[in-house]
Amino acid sequence: xxxxxxxxxxxxxxxxxxxxxxxxxxxxxxxxxxxxxxxxxxxxxxxxxxxxxxxxxxxxxxxxxxxxxxxxxxxxxxxxxxxxxxxxxxxxxxxxxxxxxxxxxxxxxxxxxxxxxxxxxxxxxxxxxxxxxxxxxxxxxxxxxxxxxxxxxxxxxxxxxxxxxx
Numbered sequence: 652x653x654x655x656x657x658x659x660x661x662x663x664x665x666x667x668x669x670x671x672x673x674x675x676x677x678x679x680x681x682x683x684x685x686x687x688x689x690x691x692x693x694x695x696x697x698x699x700x701x702x703x704x705x706x707x708x709x710x711x712x713x714x715x716x717x718x719x720x721x722x723x724x725x726x727x728x729x730x731x732x733x734x735x736x737x738x739x740x741x742x743x744x745x746x747x748x749x750x751x752x753x754x755x756x757x758x759x760x761x762x763x764x765x766x767x768x769x770x771x772x773x774x775x776x777x778x779x780x781x782x783x784x785x786x787x788x789x790x791x792x793x794x795x796x797x798x799x800x801x802x803x804x805x806x807x808x809x810x811x812x813x814x815x816x817x
Contacts, residue, residue, distance in 0.1 A: 652693040653708050654681060662693070662703040674700055731761045731810070736786070738772050738779040745782070749789045756793040756813045766800075766807040779807055787811070 652658070657677055664672040664680045667687055675683065680703060684691040690708035693701055732755045734748050752762045764786060766779045783800050790811060798810040 652696065654684070654691055657691060657693050657701075657703065659693075659696075659701045661700050662691075663698070663700050664691075665694075665702065665704040667705045672705075680705075729759070729761055729812075731763050734762060734764045736764060736766045736779075736782060738766065738768065738775065738782060740782060745786075749786060752786070752790050752811070753793055756790060756811065759813045761797070761813070762790075762794070762811045764809050764811065768805045768807070773805060776802065776807070783807065783809060 659677060661674055661676055662680050664675050664683065666672050667689055672683065680691055684705045687705055689705050691703050692706055692708055692711065693703045695702035734752060736745070736748060755762050764783065766783055768776065768779060772779070780800060787796055794811040794813050796809060797812040800807050800809040
């Protein structure tokens with residue numbers, strides 16, 4: 652809320668240099684802001700009395716937008732790469748999947764590994780768990796397990812994240 656859009660009768664006013672000007676009526680606060688050739692901006696509407704500051708609102712908005720752009724530029728989105736294994740996977744296929752996972756972990760990506768059980772394989776879940784443990788062992792130098800293997804329906808899945816470099 653800025654200038655005439657402020658709907659409170661009395662507000663606590665903070666001057667342009669950060670000094671408290673006290674509790675003033677809305678009209679007096681607006682006149683004080685206009686005398687500085689600045690705007691009256693409500694910074695804490697829920698306070699009792701509401702707190703308003705005298706400042707250059709255009710410059711304030713510009714600096715907020717600039718800070719938001721900078722924060723967006725510096726944020727890093729972690730990508731999760733999926734891999735699907737089977738309890739009856741061959742050694743070469745297993746090594747290829749491990750190689751992919753190691754490359755992604757080195758690039759600071761998370762890896763989600765799904766082990767799908769079909770038909771009678773559901774009775775032999777220990778075989779799938781053994782393969783997942785082998786997989787974890789192969790990539791343990793680059794990543795740590797963030798979500799332990801858990802069975803959801805007929806798919807056992809786990810998430811491996813990259814190790815933090817300190």
